[in-house]
Amino acid sequence: MRALLPLLRTNWARRVGVPAATAARLPRGASAGHGPRRAMALYRTEERGQPHSPDYRLYFKNVAGHYISPFHDIPLKVDSKENLFNMIVEVPRWTNAKMEIATEEPLNPIKQDLKDGKLRYVANIFPHKGYIWNYGALPQTWEDPSRKDKSTDCCGDNDPIDVCEVGSKVLSRGDVIRVKILGILALIDQGETDWKLIAINVNDPEASKFHDIDDVRKYKPGYLEATLNWFRFYKVPEGKPENQFAFNGEFQNKAFALEVIKSTHECWKALLMEKCDGGAINCTNVQICDSPFHCSEEEARSLVESASFSPNKGSNEEDTDQVWHFLGK
Numbered sequence: 299m300r301a302l303l304p305l306l307r308t309n310w311a312r313r314v315g316v317p318a319a320t321a322a323r324l325p326r327g328a329s330a331g332h333g334p335r336r337a338m339a340l341y342r343t344e345e346r347g348q349p350h351s352p353d354y355r356l357y358f359k360n361v362a363g364h365y366i367s368p369f370h371d372i373p374l375k376v377d378s379k380e381n382l383f384n385m386i387v388e389v390p391r392w393t394n395a396k397m398e399i400a401t402e403e404p405l406n407p408i409k410q411d412l413k414d415g416k417l418r419y420v421a422n423i424f425p426h427k428g429y430i431w432n433y434g435a436l437p438q439t440w441e442d443p444s445r446k447d448k449s450t451d452c453c454g455d456n457d458p459i460d461v462c463e464v465g466s467k468v469l470s471r472g473d474v475i476r477v478k479i480l481g482i483l484a485l486i487d488q489g490e491t492d493w494k495l496i497a498i499n500v501n502d503p504e505a506s507k508f509h510d511i512d513d514v515r516k517y518k519p520g521y522l523e524a525t526l527n528w529f530r531f532y533k534v535p536e537g538k539p540e541n542q543f544a545f546n547g548e549f550q551n552k553a554f555a556l557e558v559i560k561s562t563h564e565c566w567k568a569l570l571m572e573k574c575d576g577g578a579i580n581c582t583n584v585q586i587c588d589s590p591f592h593c594s595e596e597e598a599r600s601l602v603e604s605a606s607f608s609p610n611k612g613s614n615e616e617d618t619d620q621v622w623h624f625l626g627k
Contacts, residue, residue, distance in 0.1 A: 369401060370586060387472065388433060389428075391432050391433075394422070396420055405580075423625060430528055459558070461494075480552055
């Protein structure tokens with residue numbers, strides 16, 4: 299365990315944007331300021347392994363310091379009346395590393411995706427640099443690969459539902475933020491439905507102006523078109539064809555998006571109660587007491603501490619993401 303200490307880093311203050319010097323003076327779980335939507339730092343993150351290496355993992359803890367699954371233990375909804383949702387940030391805006399919740403690992407830490415044994419990075423396609431939003435997922439949702447979506451006629455992609463956060467701030471990997479849902483795009487990825495929610499951080503300076511998908515068109519002209527093109531072309535530099543979309547690539551509104559979230563949440567509940575076949579999905583959780591996959595806090599800690607991490611230095615992301623692609627479209 300001692301050998302792991304240099305590889306272990308924790309962060310909780312940035313959950314609420316608290317400066318490090320201030321955080322040192324705050325009691326555990328306290329919040330600086332009393333903004334209208336300011337919340338306590340309910341979740342922390344802990345890094346193990348070296349960034350930009352296959353061993354890198356970002357684990358989540360609750361405010362009491364106990365390990366949890368971001369996939370299963372963080373609630374989907376923040377406020378049922380206002381339709382506010384928790385979003386887990388996997389990829390900060392402008393970065394290239396394809397980070398994702400490890401759905402098949404115990405406690406589902408964030409890791410970098412691999413393909414053919416190599417770390418994955420999204421290409422820079424002119425005029426964009428990496429991801430053009432803060433990208434992540436809604437917890438307690440699951441796109442069931444055995445369930446055909448009635449509106450797309452394709453089954454789910456076996457992941458939590460994805461979120462593109464369009465606010466003005468660049469967030470950090472592992473942030474758990476509250477978002478307002480604005481709309482949704484139906485990407486068809488290799489015959490699977492891969493929903494892309496459009497949302498905005500409730501703490502964004504302009505959040506009060508955004509209520510539905512038309513507000514994105516009004517206040518951020520060109521952003522939805524850029525989003526559509528990003529998803530259409532982002533795999534082309536890998537030699538793959540352009541992605542396709544349901545609804546002719548038209549964004550659906552907030553009401554439609556909320557129904558999709560509701561459906562994927564019901565699929566997740568069936569998964570956690572073992573009412574459907576989750577395949578390789580790891581459903582270990584600490585908070586869902588009536589789930590057959592529930593484990594104790596002590597068992598969760600043992601799962602994390604039993605994972606092995608290499609002391610080898612990770613790669614430099616800057617060496618891998620500086621190629622720009624001009625597709626001429």
